[in-house]
Amino acid sequence: MLFSLIAFLGLILGLAGCCCIVKSCLRQVLILGQPQSVVNTTNTDASFSVYAVAGPPFTTNGLTYQWQVNTTLLDPMDPNTNWFNCTCPGATTSSIEITNVQLSDVGYYRVLVSAPGTTTVTSAAPYLQVVIPGSIIVNGTPIGGHGPASPCTGGPFVGYIPFTNFYIVSNMSLSITAKDHVPTPNSRIAYLGFYGDPGCGVQTVTKPPPHISNKYQFNLYFQGSIPSAPRPYPIELFNLH
Numbered sequence: 001m002l003f004s005l006i007a008f009l010g011l012i013l014g015l016a017g018c019c020c021i022v023k024s025c026l027r028q029v030l031i032l033g034q035p036q037s038v039v040n041t042t043n044t045d046a047s048f049s050v051y052a053v054a055g056p057p058f059t060t061n062g063l064t065y066q067w068q069v070n071t072t073l074l075d076p077m078d079p080n081t082n083w084f085n086c087t088c089p090g091a092t093t094s095s096i097e098i099t100n101v102q103l104s105d106v107g108y109y110r111v112l113v114s115a116p117g118t119t120t121v122t123s124a125a126p127y128l129q130v131v132i133p134g135s136i137i138v139n140g141t142p143i144g145g146h147g148p149a150s151p152c153t154g155g156p157f158v159g160y161i162p163f164t165n166f167y168i169v170s171n172m173s174l175s176i177t178a179k180d181h182v183p184t185p186n187s188r189i190a191y192l193g194f195y196g197d198p199g200c201g202v203q204t205v206t207k208p209p210p211h212i213s214n215k216y217q218f219n220l221y222f223q224g225s226i227p228s229a230p231r232p233y234p235i236e237l238f239n240l241h
Contacts, residue, residue, distance in 0.1 A: 029054045029063070029113050029121040037126035037164065040101045041133045049095035050123050054115035060094075062115045067091045071107035072231065073159075074125060075144040083110070098128065106130050106232035107141045129163065130232070138163060139232040142222065154188065157221040161233060164217040186224040 033051030040046045048067070053060055067086040075081055086109065090096040098105050110125040129140045140161040149155045220235055227233060 027055065027117045029115055029118045030058065031113060031121055031123055034124040035109065035111065035126050039129045039131065039138065041131050042102055044101055046098045046101050046128050047095060048109050048126065050111050050113065051094065052113045052121070054118055064114050065092050065094055066112045067096045068110050068112065069107050070125070071141060073142055073144055073226065074108050077144065101128070101130055103130055103139055103232060106139050137234045139234050141232050142226050144226065154190065155223050157223050159222040159226040161220045161235065186227065187220055187222045190219050190221045
């Protein structure tokens, strides 16, 4: 009887130890809210934020943050190149603010999140694109990549600049035209349209009224080579009629 009790207690203690080990192995950081891309005019303030927890038990306590910026080229084949620690306010907190945005701030932003006993987790890398007031030029940083010829690209591509945003308009027709602002044989607009619309190689779309919070998007694909200058790369985004 005594032997059985000792064996039972030993089993319980062993299982408890295993549970502790498993909890330690499974302790992790989860990013539940990713930072989102923004488009700002110059001399305004832009912000990025992340919501993360660590556990179990999952809590925001004990998390450390380091925001980074990439103003050169986002390279999916080497995702950790061209990144530098951001010197912006809040760079070691869950939110950063880029005050008085200028063209030099254009790029991709991400945050490294960690906690004791966990591996570091990297957030998504949304972009900050900038428009000078009074212009229709959007300034973006290229993403490297390779793809085959397709109806959308017209040929193999080596990189692109994405753009997705909202424009609110009512009681008027809206025509949007997107094109490469600095003409070069190595780039072309491959797709432009309202979110959810089909179509490739379309450079102009027109919608009748009314349209509230319509989402439009396009990619400027680079073919042959990604231009080394200018940085950031300017694109004529839209004309409104």
